[in-house]
Amino acid sequence: MRRKLLVPAVTAAALLLAVPASAATPTPGAPSAGDPYYPTYGDGGYRVTHYDLRLKYQPATDRLEGTATLLATATQDLSSFDLDLALTVDQVLVNGHPAKFAVAGVQKLAVTPDAPLAKGSRATIVVRYSGVPSTVSTYGFDAWQRTPDGAVIADEPEAAWWWFPSNDHPSDKATFDVSVLVPDGTQAISNGALTSQSSKLGWTRWNWRQDQPQATYLATLAIGKFDLSTTTSAGGVPVLTAYSTSLGANADSARASVERTGELVDWLSTYFGPYPFATAGGYVPDVPTHYAVETQTRPFYSPAQFANGANPSVVVHELAHQWYGDSVxxxxxxxxxxxxxxxxxxxxxxxxxxxxxxxxxxxxxxxxxxxxxxxxxxxxxxxxxxxxxxxxxxxxxxxxxxxxxxxxxxxxxxxxxxxxxxxxxxxxxxxxxxxxxxxxxxxxxxxxxxxxxxxxxxxxxxxxxxxxxxxxxxxxxxxxxxxxxxxxxx
Incomplete structure (x- = not known):
C-alpha cells in the first residue's frame, strides 16, 4: 500500500451556483464525504447501492472507454452532486434525462440534473467517458499501472478515479458488475465471480460480479496475459488465482505463496469466523511496484513481494483484510x-x-x-x-x-x-x-x-x-x- 500526500483541491461545491438553503429548497450535496484526512473525496448528498461498469480497453494504446451506471439514493433534497473521476466525460444522464456536468477540481465531476432529486428518491446515473488512464496524474501520483501487455489498477486509499466514476469513500459501499471487452488472447480480471465470457470479431468480453458491498478503492481491474487457476478450498470456498505470463524469476515463489490462498482462508476462518464472501483468490501482475493491496476477494500482489522466495505471510495479511477492512x-x-x-x-x-x-x-x-x-x-x-x-x-x-x-x-x-x-x-x-x-x-x-x-x-x-x-x-x-x-x- 502506498502512502499519499494530501493536496487540497478545489471542490465542486465551490464551482456550482448554490441554491439558497431552506427547508423546501434542494441544495448541492456536501462537497465531500466529510473525511478530515481526504476532504475532497466523495459526496455527502447520496449513497450508491450498485455500480454497473461496461468497459472496452485497448492494451496497445492504453485507451479505456466506459459506460458506468450507478444506482443511487438521495440522502437530502438534492439540486446537484459530485462524482469522483479523472477521465474525460462525454455524457451524463440522470433518470434518463441529460444532465449538466463540469470538471470541478482535480478529480471532481459536478453534475446538475434537469430536475432536483427528492430526499429518499432513487436515481439512475449513467456516465459515458473515455481516456488514457496512464496519462492521468492527480495530487502528484498515478495509480494506474501499465504492464507489458495491459494495465492494472489496485491502490489505496484511492484507485477508482482512473477507471470509473464513483462516490469515492469507504463509508459508501455498493455491489458491482464489471464487464470488460479486450482483444482476444487477453484476460480481464476483477473482483468476485467470473459469471461469463464470450468472444466475437476479435474481442472477448469478461463479466465479473461482486454481490456483496464493496468500498470503491477495493475494486480492482487487471488486463493482460495471465495464467488463471481455479480451485476450491477444503472448506468449500471457490478460489481464482492469476499470474502474469511474463513474471520471470519470481513466478514460482509467487505461485508457492498465492496458491495457498484456499488453505489460508480456511485457517483464518478459525480465528475470524466464516469467510465473508462467495469467492477468494489473488493475482500477481508484471509490475515494478513493491506493495500488496487487499482488493476485495482478489488481492493484488506485486511480484517483488516474492523476490526472496515464497512468502505466505503476506498472503495471510491480505486475506485477513477480507474480514478486517473489506467486509467490515x-x-x-x-x-x-x-x-x-x-x-x-x-x-x-x-x-x-x-x-x-x-x-x-x-x-x-x-x-x-x-x-x-x-x-x-x-x-x-x-x-x-x-x-x-x-x-x-x-x-x-x-x-x-x-x-x-x-x-x-x-x-x-x-x-x-x-x-x-x-x-x-x-x-x-x-x-x-x-x-x-x-x-x-x-x-x-x-x-x-x-x-x-x-x-x-x-x-x-x-x-x-x-x-x-x-x-x-x-x-x-x-x-x-x-x-x-x-x-x-x-
Missing part, C-alpha cells in the same frame, strides 16, 4: 488501525502456528526494537494523520496494541472478540470507538485507558513490571520478522 470497512480513514493492525496480528498468529515466533515474542521484539525517543512512537495508530496513514508504526505498534489488549482481557474473551467484530458489522463499516465498546462488552472491563495509551498517545508506553522484566532479557528477532515486514512495503 472503515467509517473514516483515521480508523486505519482496524485494518492494518489486525492484518498484521494475523501474520503474528501465523508465525506462531509455523513455530517461527509467538505473538508475545513478536510483541516484545517490536517494543524493544524501538527505544524511548524513537520517532516510531510519535505515530499514533488510532489517528496517525494522512501523511502517516501507512507508516510502519500503524502496522507494528498497532499489532502490539492488540497483544496488550489480549493480555488484558484474556484469551477466551480476546478470541471471542476477533470473531464478534466481523460478525456484528458484516458488510458494513466500523470505528475504533465501536470496537472498544464491543471489547468492553465482551470482557466486562473498562478499556478506555488502554486504548488511549496504546493507540492515541505519542511516546513509548510503560510496561507492567512483569512484562518489563521479560523484555529486559533482550528478545531475539523472530524468524518470521522479514516476511512480516514485507507486507508493509509501499
Amino acid at each position: 470497512s472503515l467509517e473514516r480513514w483515521s480508523d486505519i488501525w482496524l485494518n492494518e493492525g489486525f492484518a498484521t496480528y494475523a501474520q503474528w498468529l501465523w508465525s506462531e502456528y509455523q513455530d517461527e515466533g509467538t505473538t508475545q515474542q513478536l510483541a516484545d521484539w517490536v517494543y524493544t526494537s524501538h527505544p524511548a525517543g524513537d520517532a516510531f512512537w510519535d505515530v499514533k495508530p488510532g489517528d496517525p494523520g494522512a501523511a502517516d496513514q501507512f507508516d510502519g508504526a500503524v502496522y507494528d505498534r498497532g499489532a502490539l496494541a492488540i497483544q496488550v489488549l489480549r493480555d488484558t482481557i484474556g484469551d477466551r474473551d480476546f478470541f471471542a472478540l476477533l470473531k464478534a467484530w466481523p460478525a456484528e458489522h458484516r458488510y458494513g463499516n466500523g470505528t475504533i470507538a465501536q470496537f472498544q465498546a464491543l471489547a468492553e462488552r465482551i470482557s466486562g472491563k473498562k478499556l478506555g485507558g488502554l486504548f488511549h495509551t496504546w493507540l492515541y498517545t505519542s511516546g513509548r508506553p510503560a510496561l507492567p513490571a512483569t512484562a518489563a522484566a521479560r523484555v529486559a532479557t533482550a528478545p531475539v528477532q523472530p524468524l518470521s520478522w522479514a516476511q512480516i515486514k514485507a507486507a508493509q512495503r509501499h
